[in-house]
Amino acid sequence: xxxxxxxxxxxxxxxxxxxxxxxxxxxxxxxxxxxxxxxxxxxxxxxxxxxxxxxxxxxxxxxxxxxxxxxxxxxxxxxxx
Amino acid sequence: xxxxxxxxxxxxxxxxxxxxxxxxxxxxxxxxxxxxxxxxxxxxxxxxxxxxxxxxxxxxxxxxxxxxxxxxxxxxxxxxx
Numbered sequence: 001x002x003x004x005x006x007x008x009x010x011x012x013x014x015x016x017x018x019x020x021x022x023x024x025x026x027x028x029x030x031x032x033x034x035x036x037x038x039x040x041x042x043x044x045x046x047x048x049x050x051x052x053x054x055x056x057x058x059x060x061x062x063x064x065x066x067x068x069x070x071x072x073x074x075x076x077x078x079x080x081x
Numbered sequence: 082x083x084x085x086x087x088x089x090x091x092x093x094x095x096x097x098x099x100x101x102x103x104x105x106x107x108x109x110x111x112x113x114x115x116x117x118x119x120x121x122x123x124x125x126x127x128x129x130x131x132x133x134x135x136x137x138x139x140x141x142x143x144x145x146x147x148x149x150x151x152x153x154x155x156x157x158x159x160x161x162x
Contacts, residue, residue: 035126041087045116
């Protein structure tokens with residue numbers, strides 16, 4: 001089983017990296033981009049045979065306690081068999 | 082319309098950052114994690130009224146030409162209304 005965890009800056013936090021990418025895209029003449037936000041992506045491979053409920057609880061705990069800085073970041077995740 | 086772009090290191094490329102996270106999780110007694118790969122996540126907000134086919138083509142081009150280093154990285158993306 002795999003877990004995809006997406007960590008993004010909270011809406012209220014300035015995303016300088018994302019703004020730099022957006023500015024660069026405009027300068028390079030790419031069309032139609034209003035805004036860019038950049039975040040992190042983690043692909044966790046879980047041990048075989050782990051039960052779905054336990055996996056969900058453990059990934060939630062890891063995302064919350066380790067992968068995310070709760071002051072400035074939010075996370076979402078999804079499990080995949 | 083929003084585009085979610087996920088950029089990951091190719092399978093064959095050593096992911097030192099992901100391995101460090103995996104080692105840290107093991108040291109901290111989190112259970113059930115076999116492997117971690119770390120990547121980047123971009124959330125592109127597209128201009129209103131852009132047509133889905135054009136959006137798909139432009140996001141594909143941006144991901145391929147700007148957001149990804151094709152020597153060591155792969156990308157996937159999905160569009161969301």
